[in-house]
Amino acid sequence: MERRQPRLKELSRELGLSITTVSRALAGYSDVSATTRERVREAAARSGYVPNRAGRALKSGQTGFVGLVVPVRDAQFIDAFLGEFVMGLGEALAEAGRDLALTTATRRQEEMDVLAHVVNAGQVDGMVVSRATCADPRVGYLLDRGVPFVLHGRVLEETRPHAWLDTDGAAAFGEAARRLVALGHRRFGLLTFSDPMTFAHYRRAGLEAALAEAGLALAPEAMAAAPRADPAALRAAAGRLLDAPERPSAILCATDTLAITLMEEAARRSLAIPRDLSVVGFDNLPVSSYASPGLTTFDARIQECGVAVARMLLAVIENGPAAVEPKLVAADFIPRASHGPAPG
Amino acid sequence: MERRQPRLKELSRELGLSITTVSRALAGYSDVSATTRERVREAAARSGYVPNRAGRALKSGQTGFVGLVVPVRDAQFIDAFLGEFVMGLGEALAEAGRDLALTTATRRQEEMDVLAHVVNAGQVDGMVVSRATCADPRVGYLLDRGVPFVLHGRVLEETRPHAWLDTDGAAAFGEAARRLVALGHRRFGLLTFSDPMTFAHYRRAGLEAALAEAGLALAPEAMAAAPRADPAALRAAAGRLLDAPERPSAILCATDTLAITLMEEAARRSLAIPRDLSVVGFDNLPVSSYASPGLTTFDARIQECGVAVARMLLAVIENGPAAVEPKLVAADFIPRASHGPAPG
């Protein structure tokens, strides 16, 4: 039953035409007559001919793939996003007839090696670089070899211009701070990651800027951080904030998972939310609407980001890096029951 | 700065060797001397040489990619799994030096066309077929053209043998039924999908078999179903179960999302869970542990399934379809607070 797929050679023999003509007919060139073109197209459709990717890639240099490297190590962190983001990427790529080449890096340290391998094997036309760190080495690497890419997130100091798309975490946390100040809060806390993720930096910066505007400040002991991959340390960090002598009345958390951890620790200490403590997260994970109380958070519309990143990358591949402007997209405030007026 | 990647030609010229020798040295053939082999390997590592995927694919017929087609339409359904499953696939593929080629089908109807396109373009060495339906047309299609594949899920009637891996939903729902019977429940209900998904069939069959063993049966009006992609209809179906004259005291739901919907509808009707009604789901989504009360469910360990499916597929690619046995894996019962003794 095993039917081999017809290739240009078989197709041309069957039609009594040359390989060249069949190829050009399918590509729609004007130097093949309209009747021949139709005849070729009809035969191709009937036999289910699809140009071989490898052959085309070899000649044209375009593989039809866009690469994404995802680290498999800290699954608990990325899982929640990956699905949505990949869906967005795939949706936009499908429109352009491209596919996503997904490579997993089994350890964090390998991520750079894996990227180099993918790029050097020429298996992609461009890369999506996700989860940007403050001084992400991948940016320089890709710029150096002229590989089209779009960074999802931002680098702290953009020494050489490149395409990126990031959610405006600074604006979001600024907004959250102003809303909480308006509700009477004066003592703020921040629970965040100690890893050099750029988003954590900007969320903190946005919070501090808004507090400064209100004449407030984030006390050093009101900020707790721990490595993303260390749940126990994160739990401890949350506890530290709650056990501080001058416990904050409002705590912003860099992500929803942190906020959930914080709420669990608060429950263990019999603190009522939002009566004793207001909590705000970020990401709008499905979990956050089912937590009790429902978690106030921000929605970054990850799937739309995926679509936008893919479109940007296609533009870079098509027209060069200068063709696209970096994008900063706003996150939507999702008020739920975990924040309220300041106690007292 | 744009450095072009060295190819076999440049590398061989630089070393004063032929392309053949360099290629064979890197492949580890014994007909190149140990000293030359080392010299070549050192030079390749230094210059960052990686064989071009397209060139290799063209000659050897192996692309190094394994394909997965995901429909982007019903994102709300697949999102929860996709991340975990893909992680598992990627993890196992990375060990074998392969990558995942992810293609999105923008509409449900297109899924078959997309599959044909991927296969006919020769862009993959094998396919992972996910979300099996009762009489899935993809199985016959792939068998016909001798494309290696593994089905995640099962087909109802396996007319021609092929590799598949499925979670034993029948056993799981049987276990749930027996536990609930032991807790005094006699009136059972089932909330499921009306789509022809195989998993829904088996979960129902497992429930009915266990009930029959206990001398019970599922009343026709105690089963409600609606299309997966229609949240309103699903909500209505849940309501129908709750409003039935002889309301079940225990309702099994084909998935956690259905169970969550049911619990929301129950809350609107002021039914207390588990006092008035026991609810059991399936999937162990993150959400299920944060619902109140926590949802009793089954964990299918999706990531491990991804790993196993990938390993099976690699074996099929390597040694032919006869080399692997289908696998039925058990799901773990995760007892939480949503089930309890029968009322009265």
Added chain:
DNA sequence: CTCGCGATCCGAAACGTTTTGGATCGATAG
């Protein structure tokens, strides 16, 4: 009648790799 031109078509090269079938050379066996 010859020339040039537009409309169609095609041969051959090239992309980078792997593999087949030798070629070369020094040493060993007869």
Added chain:
DNA sequence: CTATCGATCCAAAACGTTTCGGATCGCGAG
């Protein structure tokens, strides 16, 4: 001395596609 053999190496073909530079033919202009 010649034949054989093992150890090393290499030229060339092939995978399927795209594209460059023609080739062919009929027809109208000169």
